[in-house]
Amino acid sequence: MKGAVDLQGLPPADMPEVAFWGRSNVGKSSLINALTNRRQLARASGEPGRTRELNFFNLGGEIRLVDLPGYGFAKAPKKTAQVWTRLTEAFLKGRPNLKRVYLLVDARHGLKQTDTVMMDGLDEAAVSYQIVLTKADKLKTAEQDRITATTLGQLAKRPAAYPEIIATSSTKKTGLDDLRDAIAAFTTEFSG
Structure with a gap:
């Protein structure tokens, strides 16, 4: 739909949104x-920090998906990274139609210190978020179960965390229906 590099470039807050971070x-x-079953809707890159704006995708006129710039290491000048970090923070704290942030965590590594810092900010701003484990196909079932249980334990006392984890694999297409169902629930909530 569009990419926004500042708050003035955001689309109107006229439909529910979910963000991926x-x-x-x-x-x-x-x-x-x-x-979304689209190969190049969002540009994937092996280079950290490729997403440098807030990218909005209109999903059937029912809900918008927002691809936020990643946090942590990025191959970008420090000042550039600071600009998109401030934009992301302002968006997360001030977007009234933002229903949930899906906080993506690499299943092989679990929550890192940088994730915890971001969760602190979401808790403080009372922004609902849910953990989505990515690359779950890289783990054996027992290891995936252990990471899921450990992560749920880390979320237990977090006020804005949704207490359910969705494990996904983009390559094996697992967990996608669960994530689609979770997102779809916000379309009926908004209209009903």
Whole structure:
């Protein structure tokens, strides 16, 4: 739909939105492409920090998906990264139609310190978020279950965290229906 590099460039807050956020190279673009069955809707890159604006995708006129710039390491000048970080923070704190942030976490590594810092900010701003484990196909079932249980334990006392984790794989297409269902629930909530 559009990319926004400042708050004035945001589309009107006239339909529900869900945002995808996570560390650089966690697989946001790949997951968005798999979720929407489009190969190049979101540009995936092996280079950290490729997404440098807020990218809005209109999903059937029912809901917008927002691809946020990743946090953590990025191959970009520090001042450039600071600009998109401030824009992301302002968007998250001030968007009245933002229904949920899907915080993407690489299943192989679990929550990192940078994820915890971002969760602190979401909790403080009372922005609802849910953990989505990416690259879950890289783990054996027992290891995936352990990471899921550990992560749920880390969310237990977080006021804005939704207490359910969705494990996904963009390559194996697993967990996508669960994520689609979670997102679709916000379309009926908004209109009903």
